[in-house]
Amino acid sequence: MPDTTTQPLVRVIAAKKDYPLGHRIVQALRGVTLDIASHSFVVMQGPSGSGKTTLLNLIGGIDQPTAGSVFVAGQDTSKLGDSELSRFRAQRLGFVFQNFNLIPVLSAAENIEYPLRLNKVPAPEARARALAMLASMGLSEEAHQRPAELSGGQCQRVAVGRALVTRPDLVIADEPTANLDSATGAKIIELMREMRDRLGTTFLISTHDPQVAALAERMLMMRDGLLCDA
Amino acid sequence: MTSWSLAFRNVWRNTRRSSATMIAIALSCAGLMLFGGYIYWAHLAAEIHTVVLSGHLQVFKSGFKAKGSGNPAAYALANYDEIKKLLLADPVLGPKIDLVTGQLMVNGIITSAEQQTSSTFAGVGAFPDEIERVIYWNPYGLTEARQIPANKHLFARKPELDAADPEGITIGEGLARLLEVSGDSRASLELTALTPAGGLPNMLSATVRQTSIRAMEEIDNHLVVMPITMANDLVFPGEPMHVTAVQLLLKHTEDLHTVEQRIDELAREHQLDIEHRSGWDLNPNHERSLNMLDMFFAFSFCIVGVVLVFTIYNTMMMSIVERTREIGAMRTMGVTRHGIVTMFLQESVVLGLFGGLAGVVTGLVAAWCINHSMILYTPPYFNVKAKLELMCLHSPMIIVGSFFSSFTVAMIGAYIPARHASRMEIAEALRH
Known part of the structure; x- marks a missing residue:
């Protein structure tokens, strides 16, 4: 197992991913090798079907490579069982989605509180941390509102707060601004940068949005299942 | 949350x-x-209907259930009082028993000379003051058939037997119809039955007190309820009291198995030539x-x-x-x-x-x-x-x-x- 003190936060080694599609096999990833250092703000671009989401899924431990290895925080995620992988995701990773994927029956505060409760944080502490996170995102007044009562930008800020509240090593964001207008999208990316600066969290973002790409510290380009030089 | x-x-x-x-x-x-x-x-x-028809348990002379129904008198018990005392005095059985009563079954022919009608009958000789406790046994407070207005006219309006009316009998509603007698007519009927001694038939006159039913057609078409003294005079003229069955009412039905076991023990200890059947054995259709x-x-x-x-x-x-x-x-x-x-x-x-x-x-x-x-x-x-x-x-x-x-x-x-x-x-x- 790699030494986490010297190794990058994410290490992908010759990762391949094949999908069956009818009677044929689609090669979504064709041997990707990648290192991502801690505390970095990495943006991945590429056309639709280039394999961005597949690579994010492998790094996020929600899919397994057909070949190759994926190490996150020194852990080979393909070696973990479902329970261990779930615990790993709960403690070390955060996710932000294009469609927010907030739990509609929970308020903004409860949505942020939810991953803390999964990590067995006592309820009063979880509630305090969730409210603090909302405050840091300027959403204190919306704490008790449900996602249906929030704007798209507010929902995505809640989603970012939910991803960050457990202090994960890595936040994976798949098209986080795709459903937002450009001004709101820019605010979300600014918020992510700010959180990275404040909390030291590593961000890996896939996007088509040039505005987001412009804020990248490091740019990755995907094409036809391969990583190209940016 | x-x-x-x-x-x-x-x-x-x-x-x-x-x-x-x-x-x-x-x-x-x-x-x-x-x-x-x-x-x-x-x-x-x-x-309830099982107990009303047969009690929780009946004790017979050995062989009665196999062969006795054709000639009940031949399988009658002459020691009813002795058995009753034995059961009630037993420390196991006594507290569990609500009533011990005797029945003398009589089969024969019933005739109305006035109407020139006759039929076979299945008679039960019972103690007048005890039979009511059996036929109205209802510990669960269910609505009784006789309480339902649509049935009221079918049931007896007074006790089926009365010690002060030694010739008064109650006959089944179906039997009354066959004999063409009505319940309140005090019609005179003749009961004929075989006696065990010599097989000669004996005949007695009786008066219809009323008609009644046991709710099952096959029973009501042949039912005659008479005082046990009359049944004894009919089958055992001039002899002491006989019964064909000692009927037990229990305080709690769930004691039945214990009671049956204890009766077996008593029969062995006292060398009694008896057998017993539960009401459920006697009425398997239920x-x-x-x-x-x-x-x-x-x-x-x-x-x-x-x-x-x-x-x-x-x-x-x-x-x-x-x-x-x-x-x-x-x-x-x-x-x-x-x-x-x-x-x-x-x-x-x-x-x-x-x-x-x-x-x-x-x-x-x-x-x-x-x-x-x-x-x-x-x-x-x-x-x-x-x-x-x-x-x-x-x-x-x-x-x-x-x-x-x-x-x-x-x-x-x-x-x-x-x-x-x-x-x-x-x-x-x-x-x-």
Whole structure:
């Protein structure tokens, strides 16, 4: 197992991913090798079907490579069982989605509180941390509102707060601004940068949005299942 | 925010669908309760009718049940008083016995000289002051057939026998019809029966006090209830009291097995030439009818269970399809497969709990309405009306069993969809 003190936060080694599609096999990833250092703000671009989401899924431990290895925080995620992988995701990773994927029956505060409760944080502490996170995102007044009562930008800020509240090593964001207008999208990316600066969290973002790409510290380009030089 | 409050909120996110599912659970639970209440009534009614016909237990001279019905007198017991004292004085039996009485069965021919009619009869000689306690035995307070207005004219309006009326007999409604005599006519009838000594027939005159019924046509067409002294004079003229059966009423039916065992022990200890049969052995049709009802209940239970399983399954599957992406997102946050199963089962618990409770309330209200609406019907083998009674409140097992059955079935119906949800590929779920 790699030494986490010297190794990058994410290490992908010759990762391949094949999908069956009818009677044929689609090669979504064709041997990707990648290192991502801690505390970095990495943006991945590429056309639709280039394999961005597949690579994010492998790094996020929600899919397994057909070949190759994926190490996150020194852990080979393909070696973990479902329970261990779930615990790993709960403690070390955060996710932000294009469609927010907030739990509609929970308020903004409860949505942020939810991953803390999964990590067995006592309820009063979880509630305090969730409210603090909302405050840091300027959403204190919306704490008790449900996602249906929030704007798209507010929902995505809640989603970012939910991803960050457990202090994960890595936040994976798949098209986080795709459903937002450009001004709101820019605010979300600014918020992510700010959180990275404040909390030291590593961000890996896939996007088509040039505005987001412009804020990248490091740019990755995907094409036809391969990583190209940016 | 707990997992239970999340389950509760998830259940109510689609109010119409959840309400429909709860109504299905409630109706299933109520249906089981009502049918269970009816089965319970049927068991109690059968127990009462069995005891009314034969007592809890009858003690005979050995061989009576095999051969005695053709010639009851040949198998009569001459030591009734001795047996009665023995049973009542026994420290095991005494406290369990409510009544020990004797019966002398007489078969013969009954004739109305006035009407020039005759018929065979199956007579019972009984102690006038004791027979009423047997035929009106009703410890569970069920509505008796004679209390139902539609039946009232069929039943005796005064005691069937009276010690002050030694020649007065009560005959079955069907027999009265055959003999063309009416209940209040004080008609004179002649009873002829064989005596054991020499096989010569003996004849006595009797007066009809009234007609009565035992609710079963085959009995009522031949029934003659007479004072035991008259029966003894008819079969054993000039001899001391004989009985063909010592009949026992118990304080509690559940003591029957203990009582039977103790009587066996006493018979061995005192070398008594006796055998015994329970009322249920003597009236096996009751048990068979109940077995059939129980089978109906089991069959209905299975149908309700299967329908409910598919209802819950459908509800849960629809919920899961709608929430596929949400399930994927929860899995990314660290919810395990087991956690997803638990979440949906908790939702099913909420559905089952509220549906089951609504079912209990619905069942109780429906039972109350039915019990107070005097719905009458004629049960199989009977010739009187019975009132439809649903005894849902009389046994906690009916309520608890119906509730937990529907609740458990709801859980079973939810498990497969829940497991399906937990097995979704996260990436696939997020793409949904």
